[in-house]
Amino acid sequence: MKKNRTMIGTLIAVILIILLLNPQWLPVSMETREKIRDLEKSYFLIERSGRITVAHILTVLLMFSVLWVINVVVKWIIQYFGKKSLRAQTIGDLLAGTFHYLIVIIGVVWGLAILGVNTTAVLAGIGIVGLILGFGAQSLIEDIITGAFIIFEGQYVNGDIIILDDFRGTVRNIGVRTTTIEDAGGNLKIVNNSDIRNFQNRSRNRSVAACEVSVAYDTDLKKMDRVIAEGLPLMYEAHKDLYQKEPVFLGVTALADSGVNLKFIVDVREEDVFKAQRQLTRDIWALFMEKGIEIPFPQVVVHQG
Numbered sequence: 001m002k003k004n005r006t007m008i009g010t011l012i013a014v015i016l017i018i019l020l021l022n023p024q025w026l027p028v029s030m031e032t033r034e035k036i037r038d039l040e041k042s043y044f045l046i047e048r049s050g051r052i053t054v055a056h057i058l059t060v061l062l063m064f065s066v067l068w069v070i071n072v073v074v075k076w077i078i079q080y081f082g083k084k085s086l087r088a089q090t091i092g093d094l095l096a097g098t099f100h101y102l103i104v105i106i107g108v109v110w111g112l113a114i115l116g117v118n119t120t121a122v123l124a125g126i127g128i129v130g131l132i133l134g135f136g137a138q139s140l141i142e143d144i145i146t147g148a149f150i151i152f153e154g155q156y157v158n159g160d161i162i163i164l165d166d167f168r169g170t171v172r173n174i175g176v177r178t179t180t181i182e183d184a185g186g187n188l189k190i191v192n193n194s195d196i197r198n199f200q201n202r203s204r205n206r207s208v209a210a211c212e213v214s215v216a217y218d219t220d221l222k223k224m225d226r227v228i229a230e231g232l233p234l235m236y237e238a239h240k241d242l243y244q245k246e247p248v249f250l251g252v253t254a255l256a257d258s259g260v261n262l263k264f265i266v267d268v269r270e271e272d273v274f275k276a277q278r279q280l281t282r283d284i285w286a287l288f289m290e291k292g293i294e295i296p297f298p299q300v301v302v303h304q305g
Contacts (some may be wrong), residue, residue, distance in 0.1 A: 156203075211277055249263075
């Protein structure tokens with residue numbers, strides 16, 4: 001739907017450009033056509049204007065149409081290059097947002113110039129207002145600068161999984177001012193860029209799912225080792241879409257109250273860590289049940305004197 005609106009708006013802008021660059025096609029007086037030609041020569045070369053007339057309004061429409069087309073073309077170019085990698089996409093999103101604000105500012109100043117407003121005074125006034133706001137918007141400036149450093153230093157990009165405080169989620173958008181993170185439940189956390197400190201980027205290094213399973217103290221260790229050695233390759237074959245490598249048996253981690261704790265790990269994609277952990281635990285349990293290896297439960301042994 002949004003794409004259709006963009007296409008329709010672009011088509012209208014192109015038609016307006018063609019019509020206003022050829023004022024003889026417009027149903028207006030000869031005087032108005034001449035005025036349009038004069039204004040186009042003046043204001044697309046950034047010169048001054050007289051009082052506001054119909055020609056001025058039509059020239060403003062031409063200006064906005066040109067800026068609209070430029071904005072759409074630049075967004076298409078950014079989207080094209082953004083498909084090459086997640087880093088390129090992230091930088092593209094930031095540039096697109098910045099360019100959008102820039103186009104709006106240019107449009108306002110250019111439009112005022114066409115209508116005869118002294119833009120030098122306007123820009124001076126904007127500068128003074130900006131200076132005043134700057135003292136009260138230090139956090140905003142800090143957010144913008146921090147966001148730029150995050151992207152250009154490659155600390156994380158769209159699609160990376162990060163842990164910020166106690167929130168673990170996927171980076172969905174890095175904006176000019178904020179970063180949006182989505183957890184596994186679809187909950188969104190929007191954080192000011194300047195508040196992102198001491199986070200973990202879980203997508204940059206090897207990701208491992210781990211589980212611990214207990215066996216009874218009277219388990220035949222040789223049989224258990226043989227069962228594990230035969231079973232782990234079968235688990236990998238059954239879940240190649242989830243496991244990136246064959247699961248690994250690390251050995252005994254503890255002599256617990258009711259049994260011997262064994263640890264298993266498997267390499268996975270970061271987004272599949274918890275799913276793989278659950279699946280690996282189920283696979284080990286099913287293997288031991290099938291081969292008659294007892295998984296103990298808490299029990300009390302009473303000795304009679």
